[in-house]
Amino acid sequence: xxxxxxxxxxxxxxxxxxxxxxxxxxxxxxxxxxxxxxxxxxxxxxxxxxxxxxxxxxxxxxxxxxxxxxxxxxxxxxxxxxxxxxxxxxxxxxxxxxxxxxxxxxxxxxxxxxxxxxxxxxxxxxxxxxxxxxxxxxxxxxxxxxxxxxxxxxxxxxxxxxxxxxxxxxxxxxxxxxxxxxxxxxxxxxxxxxxxxxxxxxxxxxxxxxxxxxxxxxxxxxxxxxxxxxxxxxxxxxxxxxxxxxxxxxxxxxxxxxxxxxxxxxxxxxxxxxxxxxxxxxxxxxxxxxxxxxxxxxxxxxxxxxxxxxxxxxxxxxxxxxxxxxxxxxxxxxxxxxxxxxxxxxxxxxxxxxxxxxxxxxxxxxxxxxxxxxxxxxxxxxxxxxxxxxxxxxxxxxxxxxxxxxxxxxxxxxxxxxxxxxxxxxxxxxxxxxxxxxxxx
Numbered sequence: 001x002x003x004x005x006x007x008x009x010x011x012x013x014x015x016x017x018x019x020x021x022x023x024x025x026x027x028x029x030x031x032x033x034x035x036x037x038x039x040x041x042x043x044x045x046x047x048x049x050x051x052x053x054x055x056x057x058x059x060x061x062x063x064x065x066x067x068x069x070x071x072x073x074x075x076x077x078x079x080x081x082x083x084x085x086x087x088x089x090x091x092x093x094x095x096x097x098x099x100x101x102x103x104x105x106x107x108x109x110x111x112x113x114x115x116x117x118x119x120x121x122x123x124x125x126x127x128x129x130x131x132x133x134x135x136x137x138x139x140x141x142x143x144x145x146x147x148x149x150x151x152x153x154x155x156x157x158x159x160x161x162x163x164x165x166x167x168x169x170x171x172x173x174x175x176x177x178x179x180x181x182x183x184x185x186x187x188x189x190x191x192x193x194x195x196x197x198x199x200x201x202x203x204x205x206x207x208x209x210x211x212x213x214x215x216x217x218x219x220x221x222x223x224x225x226x227x228x229x230x231x232x233x234x235x236x237x238x239x240x241x242x243x244x245x246x247x248x249x250x251x252x253x254x255x256x257x258x259x260x261x262x263x264x265x266x267x268x269x270x271x272x273x274x275x276x277x278x279x280x281x282x283x284x285x286x287x288x289x290x291x292x293x294x295x296x297x298x299x300x301x302x303x304x305x306x307x308x309x310x311x312x313x314x315x316x317x318x319x320x321x322x323x324x325x326x327x328x329x330x331x332x333x334x335x336x337x338x339x340x341x342x343x344x345x346x347x348x349x350x351x352x353x354x355x356x357x358x359x360x361x362x363x364x365x366x367x368x369x370x371x372x373x374x375x376x377x378x379x380x381x382x383x384x385x386x387x388x389x390x391x392x393x394x395x396x397x398x399x400x401x402x403x404x405x406x407x408x409x410x411x412x413x414x415x416x417x418x419x420x421x422x423x424x425x426x427x428x429x430x431x432x433x434x435x436x437x438x439x440x441x
C-alpha cells in the first residue's frame with residue numbers, strides 16, 4: 001500500500017500539473033485535459049498484476065531543463081558518459097540524422113537537419129509542439145481514453161517530454177531518426193508522449209531507445225505513442241529496450257494505418273526491466289498492412305506480458321504478429337495476440353516461437369483469431385522448446401565450446417526479426433545476447 005492518502009496524491013498531481021503548465025507555457029486545452037485525466041485517475045480501473053498501487057510512483061517534476069545543444073559533445077558529462085557506454089556516440093558519427101535524448105522529465109535536442117525541416121520534416125519536443133502546432137489538438141490523446149486505466153490516466157495528467165514527428169505528404173526521409181530515453185531518478189514515473197503523423201505517401205523510420213543506469217529503487221517508464229499513418233505512407237518504428245532490473249515499463253502504443261499504408265513496429269527487449277506489460281492496438285484500413293515484431297530476452301525473475309491487437313477494418317487489410325522469446329533463469333514470458341477480421345479479403349497471421357534455456361523459466365502464449373466474415377484468412381503457429389541436443393553436438397563437433405554453440409543458436413533464432421534494425425545496433429544486440437547467455441548480465 002502507498003504511504004500517500006488519496007487527498008495527498010491529488011494534491012501532488014495537481015501541483016505537478018500547475019508546474020508543467022507554467023514551465024511549458026501550455027495552451028488552455030492541454031491543461032484542461034490534464035485535470036480531466038487527474039479526475040479519471042481516481043475513478044479508472046487498475047488491474048496491473050505487478051504494480052499494485054500506482055501511487056507509489058508519483059514523484060515531483062524536476063524543474064531543471066538542459067539548454068539546447070548542437071552536438072553530443074555539449075551534453076552534460078554524466079549523460080555523455082552513459083551514451084558512450086551504450087555505443088550511441090559512435091553510431092551518431094556514422095549516419096544519425098537527428099538525436100533527441102530525454103533524461104527523466106527534461107529533453108535534450110541536437111540540431112535536426114535544418115534542410116529537412118524546410119522539406120516538411122518536423123521533429124520537436126512535445127512541450128514545444130503543443131504550443132507551436134494547432135493540429136496537435138486534433139491528434140493528442142485521440143486514440144486513448146484516460147478512464148480506461150489508472151496508468152493511462154496518470155500518463156495523461158503528468159506526461160512530460162516526448163516528441164512530435166510530422167512528415168509532410170510525399171516526403172521520404174532516407175535515414176533513421178533516433179530518440180533515446182534515460183531514467184536517472186529513482187521512484188519516478190517517466191511519461192513521454194510521442195505522436196507520429198505521417199501524411200500520405202511519406203516514409204520515415206524512427207528508432208526509440210530506452211535505458212537507465214542502475215537505480216536504488218524501482219522506477220516506472222510510462223510512455224504513450226500515437227501513430228497516424230496516412231494513405232500510402234510507409235512508417236517503421238523500432239524500439240530498443242535495455243532496462244535494468246529496477247525499472248517497470250508500461251509502453252502504450254496505438255496506430256491507425258491508412259489505405260495502402262504500411263506500419264512496421266519492431267520491439268527488441270534485451271533488458272525488459274523488472275516487469276514489462278504492453279498491449280499495442282492497431283486499426284488497418286483498405287489495403288493497409290501492419291507488422292508487429294517482438295524479440296524478448298527473459299532473464300532473472302523478470303515478468304514480461306506482451307500482447308497486440310490488430311483490427312483489419314477494410315477490404316484487403318493485412319496483419320502479422322511475430323515474436324521470438326529467449327527465456328532463462330526464473331523469468332516468465334507471456335505473449336498474447338488478437339487479430340480481428342472485420343472486412344472481406346483480409347489476412348492475418350500470429351507466430352510465436354520460444355527457446356527455453358533452463359527448467360525454471362516459464363513461457364505461455366495465447367493467440368486469438370476472430371473473423372466476422374467468411375473469406376478472411378487467419379492463421380497462427382507456435383513453437384516452444386529447448387535447444388536440440390543434436391544442434392549443440394554438431395556445432396561442438398566443429399570446434400565450438402558449448403557456451404559458444406548456445407550463443408550462436410540463440411543469435412540465429414532471433415535474427416529473422418532484426419531485418420529493419422541498422423547493423424550498428426544489430427552488432428550491439430548480438431553482444432548483449434552473448435553476455436546474457438553466458439551469465440554476464
